[in-house]
Amino acid sequence: MLEDRKSKILNSNHTSYDTPQFHLLTDSQIKDIHNATLEILREVGLRFKHDQALEILQEAGAYVTDENLVRFPPGMVEEAISSAPGRVVLTERGGDPAMYLEGTKTYFGTGSDTLNYLDPFTGETRKWQTKDINDAYRVVDALDNIDFLMSVGMPEDKPEGLSNYQWQYAHMLQYSTKPSVIVCDDREDLESIIDMATVLRESREDLSRRPNLLLYSEPTSPLQQSETALSKLLLMSETELPVVHSPAPMMGSTGPIRMAGEMALCNAEILSSLVLHQLYNPGAPFVYGAGPHHFNMKDVQICYGSPEFQLTKTAVAEIGRYYGIPTWGYAGCSDAKVMDEQAASEATMSVIMAKLSGANLIHDVGYMESGLTTSLEMVALTDELIDMSDHMMGGIPVTDETLMLEQIKDEGPGGDFLGTPETVEQFRDYWEPDYFDRSLRDNWENEGSSTTGDRLNEKVKEIIEDYEPERLADDTVEEIMDMVG
Numbered sequence: 001m002l003e004d005r006k007s008k009i010l011n012s013n014h015t016s017y018d019t020p021q022f023h024l025l026t027d028s029q030i031k032d033i034h035n036a037t038l039e040i041l042r043e044v045g046l047r048f049k050h051d052q053a054l055e056i057l058q059e060a061g062a063y064v065t066d067e068n069l070v071r072f073p074p075g076m077v078e079e080a081i082s083s084a085p086g087r088v089v090l091t092e093r094g095g096d097p098a099m100y101l102e103g104t105k106t107y108f109g110t111g112s113d114t115l116n117y118l119d120p121f122t123g124e125t126r127k128w129q130t131k132d133i134n135d136a137y138r139v140v141d142a143l144d145n146i147d148f149l150m151s152v153g154m155p156e157d158k159p160e161g162l163s164n165y166q167w168q169y170a171h172m173l174q175y176s177t178k179p180s181v182i183v184c185d186d187r188e189d190l191e192s193i194i195d196m197a198t199v200l201r202e203s204r205e206d207l208s209r210r211p212n213l214l215l216y217s218e219p220t221s222p223l224q225q226s227e228t229a230l231s232k233l234l235l236m237s238e239t240e241l242p243v244v245h246s247p248a249p250m251m252g253s254t255g256p257i258r259m260a261g262e263m264a265l266c267n268a269e270i271l272s273s274l275v276l277h278q279l280y281n282p283g284a285p286f287v288y289g290a291g292p293h294h295f296n297m298k299d300v301q302i303c304y305g306s307p308e309f310q311l312t313k314t315a316v317a318e319i320g321r322y323y324g325i326p327t328w329g330y331a332g333c334s335d336a337k338v339m340d341e342q343a344a345s346e347a348t349m350s351v352i353m354a355k356l357s358g359a360n361l362i363h364d365v366g367y368m369e370s371g372l373t374t375s376l377e378m379v380a381l382t383d384e385l386i387d388m389s390d391h392m393m394g395g396i397p398v399t400d401e402t403l404m405l406e407q408i409k410d411e412g413p414g415g416d417f418l419g420t421p422e423t424v425e426q427f428r429d430y431w432e433p434d435y436f437d438r439s440l441r442d443n444w445e446n447e448g449s450s451t452t453g454d455r456l457n458e459k460v461k462e463i464i465e466d467y468e469p470e471r472l473a474d475d476t477v478e479e480i481m482d483m484v485g
Helices: 002-011 027-044 051-060 074-083 130-142 164-175 187-198 204-209 227-239 259-280 307-323 341-357 376-393 405-411 421-429 441-446 452-466 474-482
Strands: 046-048 063-065 069-071 088-091 097-101 107-110 116-118 125-127 180-182 213-217 243-245 293-296 328-330 361-365 373-375
Touching: 027 069, 027 074, 027 259, 027 307, 046 051, 046 259, 051 063, 051 227, 051 259, 074 259, 088 213, 107 130, 107 376, 130 164, 130 376, 130 452, 164 180, 164 187, 164 474, 187 204, 187 213, 187 227, 204 227, 213 227, 227 243, 227 259, 243 259, 259 307, 293 307, 307 328, 307 341, 328 341, 341 376, 361 376, 373 376, 376 452
Parallel strands: 107 361, 116 373, 180 213, 213 243, 328 361
Antiparallel strands: 046 069, 063 069, 088 097, 116 125
16 A cells, blocks of 8 residues: 555656655665554554544544553554645645645745844844844745745743734734744644634635645654644644644654664654544645754754754655655754854755755754754845755756757867857856855955855845835734734
């Protein structure tokens, strides 16, 4: 059954095999991880701390013992994999398709809920204000290669008594037309956010048909599903709105120290979520994702810039694609504290690996300090890196036209290709950076000797000061803000 599923998704993938390809895991290794996962689910099981979920699973044939320990027969797991759709479409605010999560198509967006903001005007790291998150949403809206937004930061000046996540989402809708990936406290919080999104549609059913939001939620590693997380998962299944239920175990802390064991644990947590999700509403949209970080014992912290994380996030994309389910990834994030050489190096590595892995929905662009701080300069840099990597992924087309044998014959030894019609027509096809400088030193000095960091900072400030996104009607804004609870 899984072989048929894999064949189906690969045959629907329109990516040309003449472009660069990267494969981390062999089919045999993926099968080994899959079989290890089935054994974890069959023999070890997970704690499901939700009465309705336990009833659904037990009625379907799962083994429930010790009050809430659930073990899964392999056939139940593979049936859920087969039931999940191989494509999820997210729309922009107005309802037009914006992202097709399938195959190896990649889309990039920010992260959520950092505590600190790296202020582009003062250079200081400080707590977020509502104006800051609105500025961040406008930067996302203005950058061509940033495809979606998350809540970015936790503003300190949110009115007391209101939900953080509803407050953020109400402003996300106002300051960007791009799709949103949301987080929330609980089912009630999620219901309110869905109600806000429905304001922009004809009905709840229309929102399900044209969703502009996707929920990010998590199991509790190792091998637990909380009541709060499962309540949100079931609501997304019920409403047929897309969800990624993404574990984030830390290797050596809440997960095994070895990467293969970490992948098997993550896979068990993801697939146990998928089983419940598909039993409740077969065919509801689900995105396969995990954040398998390693735990840095020296600093007691997770690592975004480590080579191990680049490998595990690539493995997540390959396993999810093997199952034929859209996938979740990470890029444009760093453990650096400021926008420096470390940040640029880690961002570059992560974007290229994300593109090569073919993960579909790639988040955390702009994260610094292991997810504690957001830098808008990092968001702008990643926008440039995505554009650059897109050109790399185009590969080298080899055709009669691109081999240019007739032109080579015409010019011959000592010829000059500079003025040929082909050169004049096509030299602009080569990638040109916005923030990286290629000029000679004299020209660079005459232009002010600015660094890439200077240019990124100027771009961010220019957007904040001058860019205005397409605004919602005043009565729509008033209706949405009145719903924040």
